[in-house]
Structures are given as structure tokens and as C-alpha cells.
Amino acid sequence: ATWLIGLAAFILSQVVGSVIALALLPALVLAPLGANTIVFNALFAALLVDEPLGAIQFTGSILVAAGSATFAVLAFAPEPDLPLSQITALLLSREFSIWLGLQLATLIIFAPFSFRRRH
Numbered sequence: 001a002t003w004l005i006g007l008a009a010f011i012l013s014q015v016v017g018s019v020i021a022l023a024l025l026p027a028l029v030l031a032p033l034g035a036n037t038i039v040f041n042a043l044f045a046a047l048l049v050d051e052p053l054g055a056i057q058f059t060g061s062i063l064v065a066a067g068s069a070t071f072a073v074l075a076f077a078p079e080p081d082l083p084l085s086q087i088t089a090l091l092l093s094r095e096f097s098i099w100l101g102l103q104l105a106t107l108i109i110f111a112p113f114s115f116r117r118r119h
Contacts, residue, residue, distance in 0.1 A: 029075045032068040039065050056113065 021030055039061040045051035082090075090096060 026075070029072045032071040032075075035064050035068045 042051075042053055042057055042061050046053035
């Protein structure tokens with residue numbers, strides 16, 4: 001019966017909380033903040049049901065929280081209206097190629113750790 005109370009509280013908070021949140025903040029800010037659900041799920045699972053929270057899960061939770069907070073803060077920064085030709089030039093720039101290469105290298109390096117079997 002405890003899980004039923006928890007489920008009802010979750011549904012109520014999602015319905016009421018989402019309506020209030022959307023009235024106060026733009027969806028552009030709320031979407032990344034919703035990713036913090038993963039962080040709280042991991043923490044409460046460790047605290048309430050003794051689910052193991054390893055170093056990888058903890059680090060991932062910190063990165064999710066930091067990324068969503070950064071995105072929420074930067075979402076209010078003013079954006080210039082760029083023409084398509086300038087956007088294309090930026091995508092073909094050396095700096096973007098280096099950034100993209102670093103992102104792909106990071107993915108290739110860390111992906112095997114993600115798919116490792118847990119026993």
C-alpha cells in the first residue's frame with residue numbers, strides 16, 4: 001500500500017507541478033530541469049531501498065545535474081538572429097570541427113564502460 005501512496009503523490013505532483021511550472025517558466029528551461037528526475041531517483045533509491053549507488057552512477061548524476069543547471073542558466077542569454085549562411089559557416093569552422101571531434105572521442109572512449117555487463 002505504501003507504493004500506491006507514492007505513485008499517487010508522484011502523479012499528483014506531475015500534473016499539478018507541471019501546470020504551475022509551465023505557467024512560471026518557459027518549456028526551454030523546464031525540459032532540462034526535468035532531467036534531474038534521474039538524479040533524485042538514484043539518490044532516493046539508494047536512501048530508501050538500499051539500491052547501490054556506485055561511482056559511475058554518482059558521477060553521472062552529478063554531470064546530469066550540472067548540465068541541466070548550466071542549460072537553464074544559459075537559456076536566458078540573448079541570442080542573435082543569424083542568417084543561414086552564417087550558421088553554415090559556423091558549422092564548417094575549424095573550432096566546431098575540433099569541438100565535434102572531442103565530443104565523438106569522448107563518446108568512443110566512455111561508451112564501452114556504459115555497455116559493460118554488471119553481475
